[in-house]
Structures are given as structure tokens and as C-alpha cells.
Amino acid sequence: MALGCWKTALGMSRYLLDTGPVIQHLRGHKPSIQLIRRLASGGKLSIAAMTRIEIRVGMVAAEQYITQKLLTRFTTLMLDRAVADRTGDLIAAMRQRGASIALPDAMIAATALANNLILVTYNQAHFVDVGGLSVYPLFDSDSPT
Amino acid sequence: MATNTSSDYEYGDKVHKITVTIPATLLARMTEYIPARRRSQFIVRAIEEQLAIEEQLAVLEESAGAWSDENHPDMLTEADIDQWIRNLRGTWVLEDRVGHE
Numbered sequence: 001m002a003l004g005c006w007k008t009a010l011g012m013s014r015y016l017l018d019t020g021p022v023i024q025h026l027r028g029h030k031p032s033i034q035l036i037r038r039l040a041s042g043g044k045l046s047i048a049a050m051t052r053i054e055i056r057v058g059m060v061a062a063e064q065y066i067t068q069k070l071l072t073r074f075t076t077l078m079l080d081r082a083v084a085d086r087t088g089d090l091i092a093a094m095r096q097r098g099a100s101i102a103l104p105d106a107m108i109a110a111t112a113l114a115n116n117l118i119l120v121t122y123n124q125a126h127f128v129d130v131g132g133l134s135v136y137p138l139f140d141s142d143s144p145t
Numbered sequence: 146m147a148t149n150t151s152s153d154y155e156y157g158d159k160v161h162k163i164t165v166t167i168p169a170t171l172l173a174r175m176t177e178y179i180p181a182r183r184r185s186q187f188i189v190r191a192i193e194e195q196l197a198i199e200e201q202l203a204v205l206e207e208s209a210g211a212w213s214d215e216n217h218p219d220m221l222t223e224a225d226i227d228q229w230i231r232n233l234r235g236t237w238v239l240e241d242r243v244g245h246e
Contacts, residue, residue: 023226029223033210040202041202044197058217063211066208073197102237122223
């Protein structure tokens with residue numbers, strides 16, 4: 001997989017950030033800060049609606065202004081009909097194989113699939129069974145663990 | 146005289162004509178592919194896209210480390226953050242149960 005910052009016709013980058021990298025950035029984790037900055041230099045980054053929800057759950061009132069300012073600069077991809085259908089199909093397919101996936105993971109994976117985006121996540125193991133999903137190949141220096 | 150209307154750019158405000166300096170080779174590349182009537186719109190779109198990147202980079206700089214240790218004692222380490230996300234998402238896990246409708 002090429003590591004370049006692909007861009008769509010609308011100037012949006014091809015990357016969907018999972019919640020982990022965003023929180024790591026907000027918590028000051030330097031590899032995450034550098035990773036997101038590198039990806040952002042190629043175009044606007046996206047987050048799934050679920051990530052926006054989770055970030056809002058995690059923030060405290062004193063951090064609302066800067067957190068909301070950051071979220072506003074990302075493209076938030078909504079749970080539309082295509083994402084909803086993909087989410088349901090994905091969960092059903094995994095259950096048929098005897099596997100399980102948390103609904104937020106499925107929604108984020110489906111958001112990436114429906115929008116043809118590459119998922120940037122530190123929890124790659126949770127998405128390894130999702131067919132067709134492109135996951136950003138993190139280097140050791142990018143990973144928090 | 147400005148002949149474009151604001152609706153050409155999906156903005157509700159007035160438009161302005163400005164003079165900018167552009168390398169001749171770059172101008173030639175644009176004129177080769179972009180018809181004259183679309184050039185203003187093309188440049189506006191290019192500015193919008195690059196500005197969005199610059200604005201995003203600026204807020205990334207501003208927000209890096211904005212969540213303090215004091216406010217997030219449950220997110221002190223990378224492992225803590227991973228666990229926090231797992232705990233939150235774990236409440237959504239769908240399990241097959243015998244006899245469920």
C-alpha cells in the first residue's frame with residue numbers, strides 16, 4: 001500500500017481517523033501529533049460520527065472550546081443510509097462466522113468502506129476481520145504501544 | 146467590472162477582483178485545461194482547499210496536548226486511553242442470546 005496522502009477531487013484526504021489517534025493527539029502523545037499532522041498536510045481529515053460522539057464523551061467542560069474547534073476542522077462523516085447498510089451487513093457477516101464486533105467499531109469500519117477511506121487506528125486487531133477495509137500501515141514510531 | 150456573481154462561488158457575499166502574480170508555466174498549465182469562464186471558480190476552489198488544510202494544521206497545533214492529566218486521570222497512559230475506548234465500545238457489543246427475539 002502506498003503511503004502518500006491521496007486526495008479526492010474535493011481536497012479531502014483519504015484518511016479516516018479512529019478515536020484513539022485523536023485522543024492521543026489531544027493528550028499530547030508526540031507520535032500521534034506528528035502522524036496526524038503528516039496526514040493533514042495532504043488534505044482535510046475525516047472522522048466518523050461515532051468518533052465525534054466518543055470525543056464528546058471524553059472531553060470535560062473546560063476543554064470544550066478547543067476540542068470543538070478541532071472537531072469542526074475535521075470532516076465528520078454521518079451515519080447515512082449507505083453507512084447504516086454497511087454496518088448491519090458487516091455485523092451480520094461477522095456473526096455468521098462466529099465472530100463479534102462492537103457496534104462502534106462496525107460503524108467506523110463501515111464509514112471507511114462506504115467512503116472509500118483508509119482507516120487510521122491503533123486497534124488494528126479489532127478490524128483485521130473486516131473484509132475490504134484498508135487500514136493505514138502504522139510504523140513503530142506511530143504507534144502508542 | 147466584475148461579471149461574476151457570488152452564486153458562482155457558493156458564497157453569499159460580494160466578490161472582489163484582485164491582482165496576483167503567478168508563474169508563467171503554471172498559468173499556461175491552467176489555461177490549457179481550464180476554460181476561461183471557469184478559471185475564477187477553479188482558483189477559488191484551489192484557495193478553499195489549501196486554506197482548509199492550513200486551518201486544520203493550525204488547529205492541530207493549537208489542540209495538541211489540550212487534554213490535561215488533571216482532567217483525565219483515566220487517560221494517563223496510551224494503554225489507559227485504549228482501555229477507555231474499549232470500555233466505552235464494550236457497552237455496545239452485540240451478543241447472540243438463546244431465545245432472543
